[in-house]
Each structure stands twice: as structure tokens, then as C-alpha cells.
Amino acid sequence: MICSDAFLGLATAESQVLGLPDLRLVVIRHPLGGLGSAEVRARALGAIDSVAAVLTGSAS
């Protein structure tokens, strides 16, 4: 799951409540709303290695 840093507390609590305490969270900088396309792309590029690591099981 990908969330912005402002929502990390909520995301962490939800993953525990929903029985997924080990769910890997990829955190991006808040906010995402109100950004232009180039800025959104930059956020995505900044997170892509972390996402790949989670999907391939190589994340620490």
C-alpha cells in the first residue's frame, strides 16, 4: 500500500485492525492532491524502487 506521510499513522493502525500487521507500506511525501502532472510523476519515480522492492519481496 502506498500512502502519504501525513496518513502513515492511520495506515499503520488500519493494517493492524484489518489483520495485516506486516503489510508493507510505501510512504510518499504529503500532499499528493493539488500537484501538477510533473510533480505527481516525480512522486511516483521517487517511490518506484520501494514499490518494486515490496512486490519482489526484497524490501527490508
Add this chain to the structure above:
Amino acid sequence: MSGLDLTAAPGDVAIELADDFDAINEAFYDRGWTDGLPIVPPTLERVEAMLRYCDRPSNVVLGQVAPRYGAATPMRVAANAVMAGCRPEYFPVLLAAVEALVAPEFNLYALQTTTHQCAVLTIVNGPIGREIGLNSRHNVFGPGWRANATIGRAVRFVLLNIGGGRPGESDMATIGQPGKFTYCIAENEDANPWEPLHVERGFDRDVTTVTLIGAEGPHNVNDPESRSAQGLLTTIAGTMSVTGANHVYFAGEPLVVLCPEHAATIAREGLSKSDVKVFLHERARIALERFSTENVERQMRVKWPELFEGTADGVRIPLARRPEDYVVVVAGGVGKHSAFIPTFGATRSPTRAIRLSNGSCARSVAEFAARG
């Protein structure tokens, strides 16, 4: 003890505090269990008195309240009702509200965790509202009536203490709004020239229902001059046509609370409630040039592609998908002030009847007291 079933649900723990009002309030506040205002200590005796108006086991799970999905049992709800200052005879209304809270279409997880300001507006229809003294008239959204003030507050406590909707932790509202302290009205059915909300939704008039709406605050619609239905509805539609309300970005259920004098003005020309909804859907629209370019490109064109087929000239954005999505109720006292209440948008308003455990609809809270 009276022999009432006070069986706790798994996970429930009793806490013991000194018999001191101030100390109890400090302890509850420190634990994040209040809205910042003093609470009534939920002693076992007070909880027991509340449960006399419930004919179900005290530990039966009525639903899981998002976002922490705490189990709402009568016992837990009763503790919160006591804290909010409810009289015991209000309890059946609160239990119906809890059943509505967990209705899937209400989308409580999103309502609880959104950055939007939405509060849970409770609208009560039917005889039990009148029996327990719920205000439907003057100052209907304001202070002065214990049933309105405490039932709305108890709903908030359920959201906080059973649902875990803690401000800044899981309740992520950017600015919130005062309705998150309490937000409960009854419809003024005596002054309603049309069918009241619960009858419109398929219930008998003598059934009591609770309807929940994920709502912004009320915006006043003052029109002292219009004497025609068209004139008055034009004013209301104009007030509704604002760009920043949440349902503009979603497919919401815009709520209009007509004061009795406005409702009478409209109805005397023979318009039905459905006619009102059709008028508002056609006329409460927002010209495209009133939106920012970014919102047009990234929101309106995505949400309403059918409106942009061909040229965008003259496009006006509606507030809802269909006329039936508008919610129209009558409330308030004398005067010519109605209210427009935008909603969260990604939610639908559930209506639940107050029922006894055998499934029959209660006509009086005394039916619970007799069985509890």
C-alpha cells in the same frame, strides 16, 4: 442490581476511579474518550438504566464501527449515551442510529477518516421523536433541547470510542465543523405539506426512523420576498450553486431543509416534493467558468464526460446524478430561513426503523421499558 443482562463483550474491561466528578472527567479526557466537554460518568447504575430501554442482550454485536471496527454492543453504546447526557428513553433512537452507521452504503470508513469536514447528521422521523422531546421547530439546529443535543453527541461518542475516530489520528478532517459535537434534528412533520422523509422511503407514518447523512454544516437560505414556488426555488437553487462543496466532486445527495413557511409557499402551487427535486436538479447548476481551470480539467471533465461531448460552451455542472438523489425535509419554526446542507458526496443516507428484538416496529419507547 436488578437482574438485567449486563454481560460484557470480549475485550470489555471495567475501570475503577475515585467517586469524584472532576477526577473522572480528567481521567476520561486524558484517555481521549471525550469531545473536550465534561461528560456524565458512565457508572454501572446509569448504564443499567439506559439498558432498560433495550430488549436485546447487552453484549450482542450490532455492527463493527469503522475505522477501528470496534464492536458496537448495547452495553458499549449505553456507556457512551450516558457520557453524552442522554436520558434512558432516548436509547432506542441511538441504537437505530448505530444500525444505520454501519450500513454499507453510508461508507463510514471514508466519512470517519476523510479530510472533509463532514459530521453525521441524524434525522428522526415518527412518533418516538415527539415522545422523547426531539425538537423539529424553532432553532432546530441550535441549542436548547436535551434530546437533540445529547443524541447527536452520543452518536459522536460512538464514532470516537467504538469506531476509534480520534481527531488527528484517524479522523483526518482538515478543519472539521461544529456539527461534529452534536448534529441531530427531527423533521417537522406537522408542517410538512408532503410525505415526510420516512414515508417517502417506504415506512408507515407511525413508524419511527433514523436517517443519517454525512453532512457539511447548514448554509442559510434567506428569502423573505418570493411568493411563488419558482421564485423561492430559484433563490434556493442559487444558494446551492457553489463550487467548493464536496458533493460537486462526487455524486452526492444534496440536502435541503425547508422551513415550514417556505415549504407552504412551494406546495400551495401544487408542486410535489418530486417536483422540487426536479427543479433543483435542473436549476442548481454551476457554470463552468466559475471553476478553476485545473478543476475543470482534472475533475469535471473526468466526472461528467457526457457533458463535454462536442463543445464545453454553456456546460453547467449539476450537484447530483439524478433528481431522486436530492433529500428534502421540512424543519424549523416561523420565519423564512431554510438551509442547504452539502454532503460528503461518496455516501448514501441510510434509514433504519426503531424495532423491538422481535422485528416489529416500536410505536413508543414504553414498549422497550416493558420488555427490558
